[in-house]
Amino acid sequence: MSGALSRLSINQMTVRQLTVPALVEACVTLGVPAVGLWREPVAEHGLAATAKLVRDAGLTVTSLCRGGFLTAADPAGRARALDDNRAAVDEAAALGTDTLVLVPGGLPPGSRDLAAARERIAECLAVLAPYAGERGVRLAVEPLHPMFAADRSVVSTLDQALDLAERFPADRVGVVVDTYHVWWDDRAPAAVARAGAAGRLHAVQFADWTTPLPAGVLTGRGQLGDGVVDLRAWRERVEAAGWCGPFEVELFSDGLWGRDGAEVVAETAGRFTDCVL
């Protein structure tokens, strides 16, 4: 395995056009030692089959995406969310990863109350953290860019995510640092140090910020080096906070999804070496 790629993990969403076996083959061929997986494509290939495939290939599963969406105001909606998140924890454990990424969730239909939605997330974490802990899985709360505050995450900054996480033991609830979501925030560097000091830095993801954003703003992430994020500075920042784990590259990109998947994995590995290390 190439030393330069020893810290790289390819998040499955970066090459959603690849089947699980094709993703595994591309990573093994290039010497990429780890992958971040998503529940839907894992379910398509089969949970047990995926777990065996990545294990036999010697790949590490750095995280499972995603649980979360914990802001439902109605009891039935919350119960559904908790059941789904328990299933996600079980799937993470079955895949051999210790990290479940949580996308907190947006405002429920008709609501304008951000503070109440954030409090409901804490209430759900209180239920899920012990369940996850008993299964060796850490819940990693991912603050999403404020442009997603209405529909995906009322948790928009690293400090907000840490405020939530710190209500629970550090080995059970932490945060995800994804450069795409926090690059703009002048308080994020201090929050990274805060997360590291508290032992709550549970996952690190890289993506670049490019403009113009596409309609819906979900699928316009930039390949590493194509945008304005100082990726090397962010890598140094999380390392200074004590991070010595893998760097996941997670790119939601219509452009990348339209290309040959193995070629995208190879390009991403090259960009990782050139722009992050």
Next chain:
Amino acid sequence: MSGALSRLSINQMTVRQLTVPALVEACVTLGVPAVGLWREPVAEHGLAATAKLVRDAGLTVTSLCRGGFLTAADPAGRARALDDNRAAVDEAAALGTDTLVLVPGGLPPGSRDLAAARERIAECLAVLAPYAGERGVRLAVEPLHPMFAADRSVVSTLDQALDLAERFPADRVGVVVDTYHVWWDDRAPAAVARAGAAGRLHAVQFADWTTPLPAGVLTGRGQLGDGVVDLRAWRERVEAAGWCGPFEVELFSDGLWGRDGAEVVAETAGRFTDCVL
């Protein structure tokens, strides 16, 4: 004039389909006492002619949009920006408004250094604040939503805008609170109080947040009441901070721009009464 509308100002961009005379007529007809103007349409109608028209109609000009874009790294680019902003100050004075809205500016081409760009804004404010002060014009720094951090404003939060403004006298440099840009920020309420206490709350603008965002994300602002922003809470928040001035409604919206302008002004006045007051 209707008491309910006594605090309302229609920002010209909300109905860009209207000529200056048509905007003035629509406001006078409805009893809207104030307008926020933009430099380009004012120049089209003529600066002196616009000043006379609004004055003769008894309308207040609550602000001129916009100066700013102060992040150029090269001397020639900075000199052009300063010249343009001096002209904007002169135009504001000619129109009889004491408030020039500044859009700070994004990262220059090829740069990834947010901190340096923010510092260059401060350097430009040091040049522009005395020039504006001598002409009775206040510079109002507008933090833009973080989704614009790369290309329009490296100043993304009210606290960042205040950190910049507080290097200068409060009667010369303050901030704009636009609900569209800051609604998501859990620190914004405290920053509003901070701005009010410091006498730096120089303009208040209302727009609602709706999803999905359009491509480019510039022209998807929601009509008051159509989105997720608790507009009444924001009105009460700025009033609690001491704001007793006008509320500008500034909506960049392809949908509104495609309709009859006078009808949009009437609808906006109704929504202001129903959703903000």
